[in-house]
Amino acid sequence: MGIRERLSGNEAAAIAMKQINPDVVAAFPITPSTEIPQYFSTFVSNGQVDTEFVAVESEHSAMTACIGAEAAGARAMTATSANGLSLMWEQIYVASSLRLPIVMSLVNRAVSGPLNIHNDHSDAMGVRDSGWIMLFSESNQEAYDNLLMAHKIAENKNVLLPLMVCQDGFITSHSIENIELLEDDKVKSFVGTYKPEHYLLNKEEPIAIGPLDLQAYLFEHKYQQAEAMRNAKNVIAEVSKEFEALTGRKYSFFEEYKLDDAEIAIVCMNSTAGTTKFVVDNLRKNGVKAGLLKIRMFRPFPAEEIAKALSNLKAIAVLDKADSLNGAGGALFEDVTSAMFVNKIQVPTVNYVYGIGGRDTTAKDIESVYTDLTEIANTGGTTNFYRYLGVRK
């Protein structure tokens, strides 16, 4: 019935990688994800895994090494944050377009500049259109669980896309909290053996990977990538059900927390969802019908399901931990509101950019959002859609 432990989010990610025991890990250290390859290299030195650990000289090379390994037919993993992901940028697109199911632990941190090592989601938002599956994690437990599910999703023959598991830098990556681990043998049998259909080191089937792809076929290949991303939805649902049968821990595309009868709700991702639950519980004691929709699966984006889940509310706030600097609203806000529009859901919805560069998001901050929502619900609307939470002007 699981192993009761206490671990930081980084330790949890490293333990998941140890239990997965991939063929190759290539990584370059960057705060706040440094500990993941650091702990993992200890497992390599101690012989607890038989992974080939490639200590590269940059993140660009880390992703390139993962691409080479995965194309050769190996299971490859990496971890990074912020500017590390920025340096991988070129190869991030190569990984997804070559349909290589690489798994990355992304410990979210603000992308420079100015230089900041703390948490926001600007790194993840920068690659949201790159063709990677993106799962977000509220806690160390979810970061661990999402990693254990990652390969089964990414390597499914109807998917074959790389996958990143996000968690909040420092807030969960460096906080020691309770966690329930799975036994090694259960992880091993759940994750299974990687059996690629086509790979470079198969002498029976000589193939080329990544050749020139011009007007004749690139469009079709991009369509196939998009189709794979659409297929990923069902696969994520199936794998999550299998995981629930194994652990009792239920994962959906998103978590609905006291949303059933809610009149006002917040939509957000990662650790802020935990603080929001705390606030929802307190508001409920005072008769305020507050709820939360926490996005786990950001790519693919479950547009129709989200629109339906939000359809009975009177006012909604979407929280973005990265500003899109487009004069119109954050990325999550635009995804949620366009999902509502095309599904003909008309609920007043506002955007809050928050927590930039590690600015602490407190229970009081979240409470103030619900206070605003109550007012919007009572007055029937607002013209101020694009707001900031806790910024000094």
Place this chain on the structure above:
Amino acid sequence: MEDLIEIRWHGRGGQGAKTASLLLADAAFNTGKYIQGFPEYGPERMGAPITAYNRISNSPITIHSNIYEPDYVVVVDDTLLDAVDVTSGLKKSGAIIINTTKDGEVLKEKLKNYEGNIYTIDARKVSIEALGKYFPNTPMLAAIVKVSQVMTDEELLKDMEGSFKHKFAKKPEVIEGNMKALQLALTEVKKVN
């Protein structure tokens, strides 16, 4: 979450306040609690003021922010009393525990007449007597357990003996001293007001 206990640690870089908060989280975890232990990361320099936090509860903890209205504050270095607003948000029903030799009246003035309970311990004396060196974090760990009663003295001692055996596997000679520091500190922490 009604039983949630929130603790804020103030120390200076190098004194082990972060380690003490993680040891407290460990010990409370081992008594069956839900725990959080996390430092506030800033520029990490020897001697600079640092803050670390603990949440301890009988039910799962979902809140993920720093602690602004703690039940307890632990001050590992009394020179911080002039540099940091250590009682900021501290509940009147709670307590502050300070590593100091200063007397009660001086402390009350420095704490701007904080109305809750004030406890002191001379962690330097305890540490020198038990370990021969000045490591304030072990005595302060015992002091916060004694005052907050998040676990019994016996639970703390039993758990920490296991932790020290693990932590100091290559330096077994310091285990006895650290255990002595805990035991002494449990008796040395004194209420001021």
